[in-house]
Amino acid sequence: MIKSRLFATALTGVLALVVVVAPAAAAGPSLAWGPCTESGLERYQCAIAEVPIDHAHPDGPKFGLSVVRQPAADPARRIGTLFLAVGGPGGSGVDSAKGRELAQGELAERFDVVTFDQRGIGRSGQVRCFASVAEQEEFWAAAVIPPANREEERAAASRAREYARGCAEHGGPLLGHLTTADAARDLDWLREAVGDAKLTYAGGSYASYLGQVYGAMFPERVRALQLTAMIDPEGYTNRTTSTLLERSAGTEGVLREFARLCDAAGPRCALSGNALARNAAVLDRLKRGPITVGSLEVRYRDVVPSQASMLYDTQEGWPAFATLVAELERGPAGDERVVSEILTALAFRLDFLDSFTAITCADVRVPQVPSAWPLLNGAFDAQSPHYGRSWWYLTQPCAAWPSSPQRYTGPWHLKSATPALLINNRYDPVTPLSYAHTSRRLLGNAHLITVEGHGHTPLSPCADAARAEYLLTQTVPTTSTCPASPGPFPPT
Template sequence: MMLQLLTIAVLAAGTVVPAENNLVAQADAAPTPKLDWAPCTEEGLRQYECAIADVPLDYTKPHGAKLGVAVLRQRATGDRIGTLFTAVGGPGGSGIDAAKDGLASPEISKRFDVVTFDQRGVVRSRQVKCFASPEEQAHFWDTVPMPPATKAEEKRTTKGTKAFTEGCARHNPDLVNNLTTVDVARDLDLLRRAVGDAKLTYTGGSYASYIGEVYGALFGDRVRALQLNAMMDPVSYSTSTLSALSERAQGTAGVWAEFARLCTQAGKPACAFAGPDVHGRNASLLTKLKNGPMTVGRGEAAVQVRYQDLVPAQVQMLYDTQGWPVLAAILDAIERGPDGDPEIAGAILGGAGFRFDFLSSFIAISCADIDVPKTPELWPLLAKAFDAGIPNYGRHWLYMTQPCATWAKVKQRYTGPWRLTSDVPALLINNRFDPVTPLSMAVKAQREMGNARLLVVEGHGHAIVNACTDKVRAEYLIDLKLPADGSSCAPDRRPFDGV
């Protein structure tokens, strides 16, 4: 049943496959941006330099209207090799905001100017607007269930996502058609030209790995080094998105199973939710929440927790194992109901920690890239099929794409081929247990890129930060040295250690 639905849906969705040489020619025809670097003025960024790069809003008109891409630079502190470009994931994450926590390791920072940016449609680079006011935006995300749990909620969400799409088109009529990752890759090539580098050195993870995949496919002869983490499978993402969502949901379910196993192994107090049948108790909680909110705490301090609060929060908190003890405490508080701590349970309320502008960018950029059915009323049927194999998590990932069912067809969208033709193979790194970009996606990406080496981290979560990978990454970016085929890294710490 699931396979039949996926097949019908994929056939129902249209594809746009422009010739890659035309996409490159349009970028080459655009003027090189002039970067007038000056000290950044925002709090937390004053140690860096900032500039605005004027790039074509629409690459089919390379000398037409411009869009200002906000760029940030950290100068090399030692013997400089060139520029290392980096981006963050989402889509919708701000590279410039992320710079407040640092840009690169000391070793890499010595050898490269490190440059990051807010991609088009994100924060300082003309943030996508889908609502008339911040209040309207907050009301939408509070009242439109994502994901919906009942038939009534599914109808409300279908109506809401149509309104969301209409709002995005109304408030950004010239922008929504020019937000594809192929546009970002071409912006990146213009930035490479602007800093004077003959070839691109780039690192990025999660969605930012897809930026690297698109750049490598279009501009392979201009690549010095591509170091990509938490890999996306470019084929399924761009041409078989429902299959990609199913695979992502399976990855989430697999990491949840690891959470349950390691929580049981750690016991209390390391894991507050430890006890008999962690997996079954979580399933029971989610089933109860589908039937209505649960009250945690008593009196005025009590909070109401909904299905749409817990599921996204649970998925997000599986990203980083440092947050697993907090997730365990939240589940314990909700399970205790009136006897639970409302302050702990309340930590998941209000958008699961995402800023609402991020969600607008995430959906707008995703809808420009992916391939889903153009019938929003199909989503409840698809959700039922997803639930049969991957309860809760499949529904979560699926409904984030429902606005794309009514999204206007974009002018240019890249769907392959994905072969990387650079002189130096790309270095791909992926955790074995990743809830968002499972290892299976990295294996496919390596095969599709062809000219790539995959390093597996024997750990959990979406982030890839540890001493082993820092060393491998630096050796590759600085000296173009690849790890041996089949190499792996161990994480610095295990979930629930040291709690």
Template sequence: MGSPERVTTPPRGAVKMNRMVIPKALVCGVVLVSALVTGGCGAAQRQASGPAAAELVAQADAVATPRIAWAPCAPPIRDLDCAVVPVPLDYANPTGPQLTLAVTRQPARDPERRIGTLFTAAGGPGGSGLEWAAKGELFSGELSERFDVVTFDQRGVGRSSAVRCFPDSTAQQEFWRTLALPPTDETQQRATEDASRRLAAGCERGDGALIAHLTTVDAARDLDLLRRAVGDRQLTYEGGSYATYLGIVYGTLFPDRVRALQLSSLIDPVAYTTDTRAHIAATAVGTEEVLAEFLRLCAAAGPSRCAFGATGASAAELRARDLALLEQAKPAALPVGTGPDAVSVSYGELIQAHATLLYDPVRGWPALAVLLAQLELGPAGNPAVVREVLGAVTMSEDFLDSFVAISCADNSLPAQPGRWPEFAAQSDAPVFGPFWLYLRQPCATWPAPATGYPQRYTGPWTQHTTAPALLINNRFDPATPLSSAQRAAEALGTARLVVVTDGYGHEPAGPCVTTLRVRYLVDLHLPAPGTTCTTDRTPFTG
């Protein structure tokens, strides 16, 4: 029996990793979906509390179950089945306009022992499950034997009915290429505010009807249609990062339709929906905390294992050197190399590289160390290596459009774009707070429907699922800090939280995590309260 872990990591955030020629090459590993027949679940099932939740569920149950016509996927997806599934644009109008979901399936490799379907989703929001599928098999080992594994592109994303905010790809690329995130002076602040207004207006022109129906509640109701379509009585679901919020919403709305929810790298649903600034602040503080660990462990490893290290240098000394590079990059991009092959790294690129490379302690952390060392070398540095590192963490423009559209549909940010400089100045994380905040500035001018978002759900979040959810979080996560996981566990009430006590990065991993995950998803076995894990993914040990 092969390893039961994922063989290709589903996308968990705003990161695109490619293979790189650096020590212990960094590969894609950080950054996840005809005729109609009647169906649905009976009204006698226990639903989430509150009339708003009951109405959301009733609207979903009024939709006929779609029939999935599986066929072999076209390249670049190989050896998997694909389908396009129609779902309502607006669940309040179930017979009105439809949109489509792109779905892919890895059939169970031991059909005689098949349990059902394991649904898994990409993070972000805005990550593409089908992009993940194009990299190879979705799961290996026991999970691949016992389940059909199904992933998909959420509405607004990728090959599903996707957000379109620009007239063409050239305009899209130019917009994101020239945008300074985060801005470092008043001129850039005015430019980003203007850009946020233009982006919001462009998304409304591109498909105003679609962006009115991109909440995670809409996605959760799509997921319930997919569950019904594959014939499963209850949902088995695995998701990380933003996809944990999708799982939480599903479990809250459809508790009796849940077989298992395994959620890793948790979003706090209360802050995410009702106090988005607090959610952003928690993320930024977590990124700062993990950066401090990166510098501490780099100093301990020394220059033989960490390219940014120096013999006898302390973590405080490395921190001072890192801050010096960031300050130098604010007024002007930092050059590496000379002549026509030279490359310049802007402040925004450097902040983004920090934030995203910290996701992966095994490959991303060494890459960040290499980047910082090359920036210190300046004209004597190797521009090819710098290009490789920066190319590996590029946020795709399609991802950014979808990230903004879905985030703005769910958020509670004030409609005051001119106050973003004030909000940034108030951050407890002065390096990363503005970065995570300004990514969402378009939400301040977002074209909400005249009726608002009646389908947006803000709690309560107490789960009454048949089996409690299994939550797993690293102690040091740069995007979904442990504090968020603890608040999510408290909000859900019955969920079981496992902490990887020496875990770094945005994906819990290692034999302990794998065993707990597989035994829960296959056997519905929950670890004892207070269970912790350790990991073999230790930074700077290669």
């Protein structure tokens, strides 16, 4: 699922942790580590992995996969290599390393910690869908996602076709090789590059899907899988529309939880006092036309995707959600600076949007005509009158996307010796708990911990301890639930 300046979990999802353990395996790509020279990465070592554009032709053209490493703090007790990946798809692992430690505690002591930009992202063959940055900026400034009326629906269908044509024209040789199956093969090459034979993977959000694809494709090379904020792999890949309906219902459920807890928080929440109805009234106003706050004109398409992202994070996103709606209620008397700061912090990087769309469209299955999107609006409005269309219209360019022969479509049963460990919040706005239950059933060999909390990233010392123990020792926890900490709108 983007690097938000307001809170770190918006759409990039949860960081993926991959632990590789075992003696040296057959030779794969080489990694020549050296000091990182890019600003913010000076503490790390960097390398470029030369991997095939098409893994079906390993001796064919290659491209550079950008990789960063934090060496183990206690090399005498080193277990192996721990890979970190970010979600989206479209987030940059290299950018995520800037200005922070990649891992802490015993994981940082006992593993080299590695992160990378997935193919098609950032420094690893960034997808291009426009002839210039100016053209890219102009396109996204005029994009209407989600549309609020018939006129905007017609414009969205036209622009979806235009966007797909632009990606086909400017995407380069990688465009036909951006499935998650391709990324899983890259990950397997990296596993070989560090000289290890078995892989333990912990990935969240989209990265949970990457882990499930890897486990299905390379079961004999899996030591353990720890997956958080689950994607339903069968639904995402083969029943995309129905799975997006399920996601929409989950987002609406988290909105109701937000409103309930906001009302209970009283003055600690800026929207308390029938928060659900107040938010609905503001969105209805926006459907009829922009709301002016000070001198700032705010549109429906500015607010709805931002609100869905704010529901990811209870600590900063939920208070920002409440503040945004309260200021929009005030109209011209509202604080223009506050509204602008919130919406700007949640704006997606345009390169992220190109990567997100290209990788998503390579994996999913949707109707093959953009005009089908308005026909299904009623179903999405029924599931989620506030955010269903936002999720649905993100996939509209995929209607004009060519099918990829690399796409992995199942089966998903996990045939590793160690069960997978799955962790999911009970109230997750983008990967609902129902996805985790479906994933557990499809994997078969899996244990699920439900965190009794809200948002996209489980915040739970109980779950953190279970995750660390599992990654270090392969011990599957006996617990199936964990409390969340802290809750939204804490007392001051």
